[in-house]
Amino acid sequence: MGDQIINPSMASSTEENYLKALFNLSNSLGEVNLSELAHGLQVSLPTANSMVKSLQKSGWVNYEKYKPLILTPEGQKEAALIIRKHRLTEMFLVKKMGFGWEEVHEIAEQVEHIHAPKFFQRMDEMLGFPTIDPHGSPIPDNQGRIQEFSYVPLSSCKPGQTVQLTALTNSSTEFLEFLNSRKLALGTQLKVLSREAYDLSLVVSYQNHPQETLSEKVSERLLVRVLD
Amino acid sequence: MGDQIINPSMASSTEENYLKALFNLSNSLGEVNLSELAHGLQVSLPTANSMVKSLQKSGWVNYEKYKPLILTPEGQKEAALIIRKHRLTEMFLVKKMGFGWEEVHEIAEQVEHIHAPKFFQRMDEMLGFPTIDPHGSPIPDNQGRIQEFSYVPLSSCKPGQTVQLTALTNSSTEFLEFLNSRKLALGTQLKVLSREAYDLSLVVSYQNHPQETLSEKVSERLLVRVLD
DNA sequence: CAAATTTGTTAGACCGATCTAACTTATTAC
DNA sequence: GTAATAAGTTAGATCGGTCTAACAAATTTG
Known part of the structure; x- marks a missing residue:
């Protein structure tokens, strides 16, 4: 019952x-x-x-x-709708329940399997129909359609460019905690100062960080929008 | 992962x-x-x-x-902690997400199986550590202890008594929708006007309802606190 | 109390999801 | 182009959770 x-x-x-x-x-x-x-x-x-x-x-x-x-197209849609539930949940946990972006994946991994359309619909409404999740990944619409964005990895940027951090290609807790420790959040504007030819690390500046070195591993996981 | x-x-x-x-x-x-x-x-x-x-x-x-x-005592505690998650979820759905009390059982039935202590802890905090759920049932504490209340069924009340509706012994969607239709909510004060000896139905008055007949089936599912 | 009924047990099967072991097909490297 | 390696397959087992069929124990009822 x-x-x-x-x-x-x-x-x-x-x-x-x-x-x-x-x-x-x-x-x-x-x-x-x-x-x-x-x-x-x-x-x-x-x-x-x-x-x-x-x-x-x-x-x-x-x-x-x-x-x-x-x-198959049906499989695609089904998958997108599960991912929709996952990402809506992550957004809800961050925006409405005060969780950090590094805490929400594990919880969403379980909530995404709940079968209760109204529940996710209500989250969607409460969040004002968001199009991206807390890690910058797109939230599929309720038909399973995904709006694709064309961001580039920070690792492909040239010294002198100014960019805005818009999404991540990895959202592991460890990576998110690393970004927290450097005060790097979505929306942060960065200027690429130089690239180290030896290890492909990048030196960038932003906000109160006049000089911060990001390894290749990190910079290829940061997706940015080029501003200039 | x-x-x-x-x-x-x-x-x-x-x-x-x-x-x-x-x-x-x-x-x-x-x-x-x-x-x-x-x-x-x-x-x-x-x-x-x-x-x-x-x-x-x-x-x-x-x-x-x-x-x-x-x-066993361990089984009792385990069960109480699952019921805690269920009831906290119901309260969250009603108080924080705007669901009606008749809609939340099905959703909570799924959410209760989620393993994420922080998630329920956060609900608890946001709700101000509630002790009852939307149907008046007690919410076990985080040690699985349950505060017992001593309410009586409305069916046991005598004409002339004034009582307050405090909980339900049945929370099926149909029953909750019936209560909605009669504008009966937790906290409603009722006066018992008379009892029909034939079918044990009760005539009560409350708010803008000067006279409402409740069948035995209904009145034995309504738990009340006697006020006078 | 004996018969009828309800309640509980055992045996054996099935299905979804997983595994290991043994084998086969495809790909890569020299 | 053969040998080595990686990728994929098949067979067969296990485990959790479920069922039906057949039987046994307990309880209720005339």
Whole structure:
């Protein structure tokens, strides 16, 4: 009594995680193969193999032996809607509940599997229909459509350029805590002072930080909009 | 990556539902047997039987063949903490997200299984550490202790008494919608005008309702505090 | 109290999600 | 272009949570 209605055409939490992983990997790697998926989900190859077959049976994925994995349009939409719930939740946790951007991923990872359209609709309303999450990633709309932005990694910027930090390609707690420690937040304007040819680190200045060195690893994870 | 850490001593969602059901049934029926549990959870007897054995192995339940089910102190606490999450969530949904009291049960039923202490702690803070949920049921504290209130069912009140509606023993959507339709909310003061001997229905007055008849079924589900 | 009914148990099956072991196909390197 | 390596497959097992069928114990009822 009172439990959610289970619709047979609905993905289980596990299936949702596969779809989401596939979606994210496709966006960052282009083609995705089984072992990348298995690695991303921390499961064995045979597990991923059998799950992919079952996702295919459900019409979310197209798969031919030894070929790359492809989400069907339905799979794409399904994945985008899960990511929508994840990102809306993250935004809600930050803006309405006072969490730090480094704390919200783990919680959202669980909340995203809740089946309650009104719940997420209400978050959306309360947040004023946001288009990006606390890490600058776009929030798909309720049809699963994603507005693509064309940001560039800070690592590709030239000395002399002024840029604004707009998104991240990695949102691990550790990375976010590093950014916190340097007072780097979305919206921060940075000026690229120089690039060290040896290790490709960048020296930048911003706000009360006249000189800060960012390693290549860091600067390639920072997405920026070029201002000048 | 980013998924919740699974602690072996942690109950699965299914186990949590069994503990919760057992807790609630014990509180309303006293002794609980297997078939009541099975019926309450909408599972077959053998399913409940095998699950109870496994809950016993985990130390949440004591069970001897053909005997009533008993929650161990650990099981009691575990159950109370799940109910705490459920009721805090209901309160949050009503007070902070604008849901009606008849809409929140289904959502809370899912949110209660989230493992994220900070999330519920934050709700608790934002709500000012409430002690009752939107239906007047007590919210266990973070040690799983429950403050018991001694309310009486409206059905036991005598004509002439003035009472205040303080809680419900049933919070089904249908019942809550019935109460909404009669503008009966927690806190409403009612005066018992008369009791119909034939069907035990009560005639009451309150606010802009000089005369309203409540069936026995309704009045025994309304818990009140006697004011005079 | 014996018969009927309710309640509980056991056995055996299924399904989703996972694993390891053994094997095969594809890709890469020399 | 073969050998080595990486990627993928198949088979078979396990575990949690569920079921039905068949049987046994306890309780209720005439």
